[in-house]
Amino acid sequence: xxxxxxxxxxxxxxxxxxxxxxxxxxxxxxxxxxxxxxxxxxxxxxxxxxxxxxxxxxxxxxxxxxxxxxxxxxxxxxxxxxxxxxxxxxxxxxxxxxxxxxxxxxxxxxxxxxxxxxxxxxxxxxxxxxxxxxxxxxxxxxxxxxxxxxxxxxxxxxxxxxxxxxxxxxxxxxxxxxxxxxxxxxxxxxxxxxxxxxxxxxxxxxxxxxxxxxxxxxxxxxxxxxxxxxxxxxxxxxxxxxxxxxxxxxxxxxxxxxxxxxxxxxxxxxxxxxxxxxxxxxxxxxxxxxxxxxxxxxxxxxxxxxxxxxxxxxxxxxxxxxxxxxxxxxxxxxxxxxxxxxxxxxxxxxxxxxxxxxxxxxxxxxxxxxxxxxxxxxxxxxxxx
Amino acid sequence: xxxxxxxxxxxxxxxxxxxxxxxxxxxxxxxxxxxxxxxxxxxxxxxxxxxxxxxxxxxxxxxxxxxxxxxxxxxxxxxxxxxxxxxxxxxxxxxxxxxxxxxxxxxxxxxxxxxxxxxxxxxxxxxxxxxxxxxxxxxxxxxxxxxxxxxxxxxxxxxxxxxxxxxxxxxxxxxxxxxxxxxxxxxxxxxxxxxxxxxxxxxxxxxxxxxxxxxxxxxxxxxxxxxxxxxxxxxxxxxxxxxxxxxxxxxxxxxxxxxxxxxxxxxxxxxxxxxxxxxx
Numbered sequence: 001x002x003x004x005x006x007x008x009x010x011x012x013x014x015x016x017x018x019x020x021x022x023x024x025x026x027x028x029x030x031x032x033x034x035x036x037x038x039x040x041x042x043x044x045x046x047x048x049x050x051x052x053x054x055x056x057x058x059x060x061x062x063x064x065x066x067x068x069x070x071x072x073x074x075x076x077x078x079x080x081x082x083x084x085x086x087x088x089x090x091x092x093x094x095x096x097x098x099x100x101x102x103x104x105x106x107x108x109x110x111x112x113x114x115x116x117x118x119x120x121x122x123x124x125x126x127x128x129x130x131x132x133x134x135x136x137x138x139x140x141x142x143x144x145x146x147x148x149x150x151x152x153x154x155x156x157x158x159x160x161x162x163x164x165x166x167x168x169x170x171x172x173x174x175x176x177x178x179x180x181x182x183x184x185x186x187x188x189x190x191x192x193x194x195x196x197x198x199x200x201x202x203x204x205x206x207x208x209x210x211x212x213x214x215x216x217x218x219x220x221x222x223x224x225x226x227x228x229x230x231x232x233x234x235x236x237x238x239x240x241x242x243x244x245x246x247x248x249x250x251x252x253x254x255x256x257x258x259x260x261x262x263x264x265x266x267x268x269x270x271x272x273x274x275x276x277x278x279x280x281x282x283x284x285x286x287x288x289x290x291x292x293x294x295x296x297x298x299x300x301x302x303x304x305x306x307x308x309x310x311x312x313x314x315x316x317x318x319x320x321x322x323x324x325x326x327x328x329x330x331x332x333x334x335x336x337x338x339x340x341x342x343x344x345x346x347x348x349x350x351x352x353x354x355x356x357x358x359x360x361x362x363x364x365x366x367x368x369x370x371x372x373x374x375x376x377x378x379x380x381x382x383x384x385x
Numbered sequence: 386x387x388x389x390x391x392x393x394x395x396x397x398x399x400x401x402x403x404x405x406x407x408x409x410x411x412x413x414x415x416x417x418x419x420x421x422x423x424x425x426x427x428x429x430x431x432x433x434x435x436x437x438x439x440x441x442x443x444x445x446x447x448x449x450x451x452x453x454x455x456x457x458x459x460x461x462x463x464x465x466x467x468x469x470x471x472x473x474x475x476x477x478x479x480x481x482x483x484x485x486x487x488x489x490x491x492x493x494x495x496x497x498x499x500x501x502x503x504x505x506x507x508x509x510x511x512x513x514x515x516x517x518x519x520x521x522x523x524x525x526x527x528x529x530x531x532x533x534x535x536x537x538x539x540x541x542x543x544x545x546x547x548x549x550x551x552x553x554x555x556x557x558x559x560x561x562x563x564x565x566x567x568x569x570x571x572x573x574x575x576x577x578x579x580x581x582x583x584x585x586x587x588x589x590x591x592x593x594x595x596x597x598x599x600x601x602x603x604x605x606x607x608x609x610x611x612x613x614x615x616x617x618x619x620x621x622x623x624x625x626x627x628x629x630x631x632x633x634x635x636x637x638x639x640x641x642x643x644x645x646x647x648x649x650x651x652x653x654x655x656x657x658x659x660x661x662x663x664x665x
Contacts, residue, residue: 073472
């Protein structure tokens, strides 16, 4: 490995956590602030080597509160900023995830999930932060969350996450899990010029233009252009409810206007943001909805069921948030039931239930062990019965 | 207009303020205003272009200060202005980054960030308005409330020893440490100018009246009386023994020691320092 190269083009046998780090490198991450936590620490370790070698910044912070605050500061100075953590750190980050949403500061958080709640199972897998990813900070806001099922997707999803963050001015999560983070598999890294890059929308106004309203979203996408520190715009960024000028406006009317925009910029464009992968769904009478490491077991179960003549398909979530609700609605007209395996006691299954009147069969384990294909296969058999 | 009347179109300091945001939220007699004025004056006199000044704050009465200044301003979450500002200073080292916040914000909820930023010697300035209380929420006890002082959550008097902020800042590594009051506007401005000149972590404590939140329950009366208290009891001693800088309201003859106590050089925080050392 040549430490001076941003993009390690080629085919690698790589740890999932390292692939997250290489995704950040390839995406042009300028700034990483984090705190050691199992099972995500390998991401920080790798970036502590890789970022300084290309002149970018790695800082190990005093805690995850500071890490997330630093991300927002770095982002608003113009940097592509990322951190990596697991459940306990994710909880601490929630405070400033809200600030990132409110100030519309693009940034990326990788959560390599472990068994929870509290300190839980530091070294063992879990998928129980899915609802926290969506609702973890107080208030109404929207985020996007990806869910990699392989080290290759760790690489791919971190790049997607940076682009989505910059496109919509939101915090974006990569909701990996311990199994994927600690799995070593083939990761193919494309040439640097084939790494997709979405740039932030910048203002048409020049600094000093009195008519410039930095938080006015003039475009259909509801995303205002972003200004960075030191550019001469002298904008006020506020964690308080603010008006289009950026000034505090702590009243009902501007509050409703701002929060609706923060939410609607994602909700109204969910169909263009949401991503999923469909396998064998064309003729399916049962749909398995799965994500992360559990999707690997689900694939095995679906293959075995198909061999037994059961018409079952797999809807694998690439984005867990936005949840591909229109796809689930569409499948509801076709399938008898949904099967949702996950390493929690029913989080995305609950979300699935919101968009269908068909039975949703959860296959659940609180975490600590990989979901085996067998109980998923049992649930598929039950669903067709 | 009568002949000979002099009408000032504006004050030079107006250019540093977002005058369209006035009037401000602070109570009559509050000490934050004079301190903001000293900071604004320092921005004008710093020789650093205004577009390179950044002001960040946390939450509370003092946290509102950056919003009134016509610079890049960031009103962040409670206690987190320091790591936010650190990141900004690292990403754009050409910026002159100042955190302007209150004692509760910086030393209770944000205390951990303060000591680590000082230890690292992050190149930011921290100006702390110390009014001995949580003003915004109505006068609760805080980490700088003097022993015995009354607060809405210390009705029998504060039983916790307060922080000695200059001692804390010096011990954790700040390269410039000063304490002034809202009365010492010229000394304060000079101290801020010195902080802006210095590379590394600088700290200035500003004792400021909060007549509503702190003065009233502690029989200090109005702001003028607290300022008189400063005037009578303040002693300037740049070479003061830092452990002796505690503020004790109970002993009427105990001095409030002011001064520019620390002015040293230390390598500022640079995450790429080891790479550069290897090249050398």
